[in-house]
Amino acid sequence: MELYRLTASELSRMMQKKEVSSAEITRSVFDRIAQKEPEIEAYITLDEEGALKKAAEVDEKRAKGESLPPLAGIPVGIKDNICLKGLPATCASKMLQNFVPPYNATVIEKLNAQDCVYTGKLNMDEFAMGSSTETSFFKKTKNPFDTARVPGGSSGGSAASVAAGEAIVSLGSDTGGSIRQPASFCGVVGLKPTYGSVSRFGLVAFASSLDQIGPFGRSVEDVSMLYSAICGKDPHDTTTVRREYPRFEDNLQADVKGLRIGIPEAYFGKGVSEEVRAKVMETARQYEKMGASLVPVTLPDPDYGLAAYYIIACAEASSNLARFDGVKYGYRTQNFTNLEEMYENTRSQGFGDEVKRRIMLGTYVLSSGYYDAYYKKAKFTQKLMQGMFQEAFQKADLILCPTAPDTAFKFGENSDDQVKMYMNDILTVTVNITGLPALSFPCGFDGKGLPVGCQLIGDKFSEQQLLNTAYAYEKAVGGFDLSKTLD
Numbered sequence: 126m127e128l129y130r131l132t133a134s135e136l137s138r139m140m141q142k143k144e145v146s147s148a149e150i151t152r153s154v155f156d157r158i159a160q161k162e163p164e165i166e167a168y169i170t171l172d173e174e175g176a177l178k179k180a181a182e183v184d185e186k187r188a189k190g191e192s193l194p195p196l197a198g199i200p201v202g203i204k205d206n207i208c209l210k211g212l213p214a215t216c217a218s219k220m221l222q223n224f225v226p227p228y229n230a231t232v233i234e235k236l237n238a239q240d241c242v243y244t245g246k247l248n249m250d251e252f253a254m255g256s257s258t259e260t261s262f263f264k265k266t267k268n269p270f271d272t273a274r275v276p277g278g279s280s281g282g283s284a285a286s287v288a289a290g291e292a293i294v295s296l297g298s299d300t301g302g303s304i305r306q307p308a309s310f311c312g313v314v315g316l317k318p319t320y321g322s323v324s325r326f327g328l329v330a331f332a333s334s335l336d337q338i339g340p341f342g343r344s345v346e347d348v349s350m351l352y353s354a355i356c357g358k359d360p361h362d363t364t365t366v367r368r369e370y371p372r373f374e375d376n377l378q379a380d381v382k383g384l385r386i387g388i389p390e391a392y393f394g395k396g397v398s399e400e401v402r403a404k405v406m407e408t409a410r411q412y413e414k415m416g417a418s419l420v421p422v423t424l425p426d427p428d429y430g431l432a433a434y435y436i437i438a439c440a441e442a443s444s445n446l447a448r449f450d451g452v453k454y455g456y457r458t459q460n461f462t463n464l465e466e467m468y469e470n471t472r473s474q475g476f477g478d479e480v481k482r483r484i485m486l487g488t489y490v491l492s493s494g495y496y497d498a499y500y501k502k503a504k505f506t507q508k509l510m511q512g513m514f515q516e517a518f519q520k521a522d523l524i525l526c527p528t529a530p531d532t533a534f535k536f537g538e539n540s541d542d543q544v545k546m547y548m549n550d551i552l553t554v555t556v557n558i559t560g561l562p563a564l565s566f567p568c569g570f571d572g573k574g575l576p577v578g579c580q581l582i583g584d585k586f587s588e589q590q591l592l593n594t595a596y597a598y599e600k601a602v603g604g605f606d607l608s609k610t611l612d
């Protein structure tokens with residue numbers, strides 16, 4: 126058995142029993158990268174030397190008899206908008222092509238405390254704006270199930286690397302679906318945590334009130350392990366919440382008896398492909414057979430969610446991205462005669478089209494005269510949506526629906542039509558707008574052999590319940606099938 130195929134929990138147990146070393150696992154993952162990367166292009170930066178050095182250190186600690194945390198020695202890939210000291214954090218943008226952060230994000234400090242090994246930095250859409258990695262300045266990551274298709278985005282590299290065996294687990298970020306949609310397209314598990322449960326310190330901001338970092342894995346247990354490692358109150362991020370966070374993997378229970386699963390009709394409606402609808406409904410029926418009950422719930426119209434998201438996200442992005450001016454970070458134009466021109470040329474040359482589009486949109490909705498018409502209305506809609514979810518949670522313990530309207534699309538299929546591309550986020554964005562946790566897990570394949578994602582949405586801080594429910598399905602079907610991408 127090739128080690129790169131195994132899950133973090135399996136490898137962790139094997140290392141504890143001294144059946145394998147972190148060096149052997151890391152070697153296996155880098156051999157796999159050498160084999161698959163020319164085709165998949167999941168990484169922007171690889172750090173083989175750093176990874177092997179760290180693996181050797183972990184093995185040495187273990188040999189000395191030190192007791193190590195569960196993720197010690199596990200190769201983890203990191204999305205390129207998360208600062209990892211000493212490696213470039215490009216955000217897949219020309220603007221930050223040469224930016225090497227002098228500090229670690231809090232999530233990296235937390236993974237350091239676990240003695241993780243870092244494979245490198247993963248490709249994404251530029252500044253996390255997109256659903257396919259097509260807006261990356263550097264490369265397009267391919268879907269390991271079909272390389273003519275996108276891996277989803279913006280965390281496309283994070284999902285594809287885990288599906289293809291080029292990382293054991295990975296971190297991504299989710300502002301409007303960027304963990305769940307690529308997880309769905311690549312047949313892996315992805316968790317978007319409750320807003321405020323994971324520190325954003327050291328995550329390059331897109332839309333600060335929506336952004337959350339979260340884990341990808343090939344099993345629910347792996348996602349639980351990684352989430353346990355990164356969550357918690359952080360003095361560097363005042364939006365993080367102080368509370369008891371359990372070790373989620375230790376409390377996993379494959380039991381859904383008595384669980385009330387909410388089915389929102391509007392999320393199975395127009396725009397959702399027949400095959401996706403059928404597969405996800407089949408999953409709901411399976412839960413019913415396992416002892417759960419299905420209850421209809423009314424959620425905010427996804428169309429309003431999408432409109433509110435693109436106003437709020439762009440407004441915040443326009444403000445957050447003002448810092449990239451050629452003075453403080455990254456790229457500076459060569460051709461300018463005065464300060465004004467320097468700003469203008471730097472930003473014109475440094476940002477790609479999608480980022481510029483969003484900065485303009487965001488500046489527009491915040492400008493006087495339009496603020497009331499757009500931004501204020503979007504914030505008002507956000508409040509209403511939060512209320513509707515709270516009502517739904519009176520009737521149901523959690524909500525089940527598709528993650529994305531369809532399975533992975535082909536490169537170029539949506540890139541000329543922004544609205545079509547934005548429609549891909551229609552089932553994921555309301556979760557960010559309302560700050561709720563949600564998880565995507567694979568629930569089978571469509572007729573083309575592409576994975577279908579099932580989304581579970583819970584009330585704030587109900588991650589354990591989401592993980593347990595997905596775990597129950599995983600156990601019932603005997604594990605998620607990645608034989609096609611790991612072979």
Ligand code: GLN
Nearest residue numbers: 253254255300301302303
């Ligand atoms: N695809 C969505 C967008 O383009 C979500 C991005 C994200 O979650 N980072 O905004």
